[in-house]
Amino acid sequence: MAKTPRSVKGTRDLLPPDTAVWAAVEATAREVFGRYGYREIRTPILEETELFVRGVGESTDIVGKEMYTFDDRKGRSLTLRPESTASVARAFVEHGMASWPSPVKLFYLGPQFRYERPQAGRYRQFHQIGAELLGDPGPWSDAELLLMLVRFLAALGFAEPVVLLNTLGDEASREAYRKALVAFLAPHRETLREDSRRRLETNPLRILDTKVPEERELLAGAPRLADHLNAASREHFDAVRRVLDRAEVAYRLEERLVRGLDYYTRTVFEITAAGLGAQDAIVGGGRYDRLISDLGGPEVPGIGFAIGEDRLVDVLPEAFRRAAAERTRALVVPVGEVGPAEALALAEELRTAGAAATSDFTGRSLGAALRRADKLGVRWVALLGDEELAAGEVTWKDLETGEQRRLGRGEVAAAIAAALAGAAAGGREGDEAAGGAGEAGRGPAGEEHGGREER
Numbered sequence: 365m366a367k368t369p370r371s372v373k374g375t376r377d378l379l380p381p382d383t384a385v386w387a388a389v390e391a392t393a394r395e396v397f398g399r400y401g402y403r404e405i406r407t408p409i410l411e412e413t414e415l416f417v418r419g420v421g422e423s424t425d426i427v428g429k430e431m432y433t434f435d436d437r438k439g440r441s442l443t444l445r446p447e448s449t450a451s452v453a454r455a456f457v458e459h460g461m462a463s464w465p466s467p468v469k470l471f472y473l474g475p476q477f478r479y480e481r482p483q484a485g486r487y488r489q490f491h492q493i494g495a496e497l498l499g500d501p502g503p504w505s506d507a508e509l510l511l512m513l514v515r516f517l518a519a520l521g522f523a524e525p526v527v528l529l530n531t532l533g534d535e536a537s538r539e540a541y542r543k544a545l546v547a548f549l550a551p552h553r554e555t556l557r558e559d560s561r562r563r564l565e566t567n568p569l570r571i572l573d574t575k576v577p578e579e580r581e582l583l584a585g586a587p588r589l590a591d592h593l594n595a596a597s598r599e600h601f602d603a604v605r606r607v608l609d610r611a612e613v614a615y616r617l618e619e620r621l622v623r624g625l626d627y628y629t630r631t632v633f634e635i636t637a638a639g640l641g642a643q644d645a646i647v648g649g650g651r652y653d654r655l656i657s658d659l660g661g662p663e664v665p666g667i668g669f670a671i672g673e674d675r676l677v678d679v680l681p682e683a684f685r686r687a688a689a690e691r692t693r694a695l696v697v698p699v700g701e702v703g704p705a706e707a708l709a710l711a712e713e714l715r716t717a718g719a720a721a722t723s724d725f726t727g728r729s730l731g732a733a734l735r736r737a738d739k740l741g742v743r744w745v746a747l748l749g750d751e752e753l754a755a756g757e758v759t760w761k762d763l764e765t766g767e768q769r770r771l772g773r774g775e776v777a778a779a780i781a782a783a784l785a786g787a788a789a790g791g792r793e794g795d796e797a798a799g800g801a802g803e804a805g806r807g808p809a810g811e812e813h814g815g816r817e818e819r
């Protein structure tokens with residue numbers, strides 16, 4: 365027998381009711397980012413491979429081993445985007461956005477693809493919500509972007525997200541540091557793992573975020589990046605910190621934070637969430653002042669971040685999740701001689717009033733209809749019998765309170781409106797009642813893929 369098709373390893377279907385939660389997260393991003401003047405950009409999922417080789421960098425894991433790259437029918441090398449900053453930079457140059465009012469503030473939502481080993485919180489198709497600010501080199505923009513990020517997380521109910529912050533300095537500082545680090549590590553070359561030995565040649569700074577305990581021990585005595593910053597780099601970073609203090613954005617200095625993409629200069633940051641295990645970064649970002657010119661565009665600096673939406677949803681505070689998943693739904697049940705046509709008409713009235721309504725057309729018994737209502741998790745059942753129909757009324761059961769009463773058809777709309785207004789107010793209260801990122805439980809979805817066969 366033919367094998368049953370399954371979703372490709374490392375990809376997954378998002379199903380209801382989870383999709384309602386995803387949609388609510390995305391609506392919140394649109395709302396908050398919009399308030400900071402960001403507008404949406406949608407770039408293609410397919411790009412020329414060359415874009416990521418030049419933009420993200422040849423020595424990175426992403427370009428070296430994680431890209432979905434293939435030749436199209438005419439032999440052009442194309443890649444499913446592993447991230448979107450390079451695409452946004454390409455679009456900036458392609459559409460001459462340097463002539464738009466500066467800075468250009470853009471956000472995006474959508475799937476990204478990396479051929480990584482799937483595990484909890486790590487997928488081959490994952491989703492990012494990102495923002496890029498192009499055209500301003502100053503520390504105020506770094507701070508405003510981080511402020512927006514923190515406000516977004518607060519709107520989802522995360523209490524006090526802490527930004528892990530570092531600076532890589534400008535190119536001159538980084539080059540000076542690279543030399544010092546290589547000089548320090550070279551005598552220990554033989555004790556390093558293969559990955560780190562390779563990085564010693566290609567990208568020594570990445571060795572700093574090694575997870576190998578012996579390497580971490582060795583690095584404790586390594587020269588510090590902070591000691592190799594030139595005056596301009598140090599001043600920029602000090603200014604960013606001053607502005608963050610003033611805006612009351614909580615951050616922690618993280619000397620070892622170097623990020624895995626080559627385009628970063630100066631400010632870099634991440635946000636991690638407890639309860640996510642090894643894949644605990646929910647946001648990564650930083651400044652990339654040379655990316656646009658490296659892609660052949662004008663000298664335009666940029667800074668941005670991308671949030672891993674899959675991981676974000678996994679640790680979402682329960683209040684937001686509940687408010688998002690809750691639908692105010694009604695089930696119309698015709699009783700006795702009342703037929704589907706009348707049920708359909710009533711359901712339509714309820715929809716006009718703002719409820720999500722379905723009708724039971726099957727003519728099953730009242731008991732069976734109520735059991736179905738319970739399974740569907742509806743809030744209200746509207747019973748429509750001959751008597752109700754003749755009187756222009758419905759029997760209105762609120763399954764949440766257990767209350768049952770006869771209402772005129774016109775009064776039903778008012779009852780729904782009152783309940784919806786209550787739900788909206790409750791939802792807003794939920795936003796304020798924040799739980800820390802670490803307190804929320806993990807969704808089950810992330811675990812599933814870890815068990816499948818290797819590669």
Ligand code: HAM
Pocket residue numbers: 446447448449478480485486487488489490491492494495496624625645646647648649650651652667668669670671672673674675
């Ligand atoms: P990144 O750190 O590679 O940065 O990715 C950002 C976030 O995407 C990560 O913190 C993580 O939450 C999520 N993510 C990455 N890989 C996976 C995966 N395999 N499965 C699930 N989630 C994942 C960037 O992509 C940069 N473009 C960010 C940026 C924007 N920098 C400047 N502007």
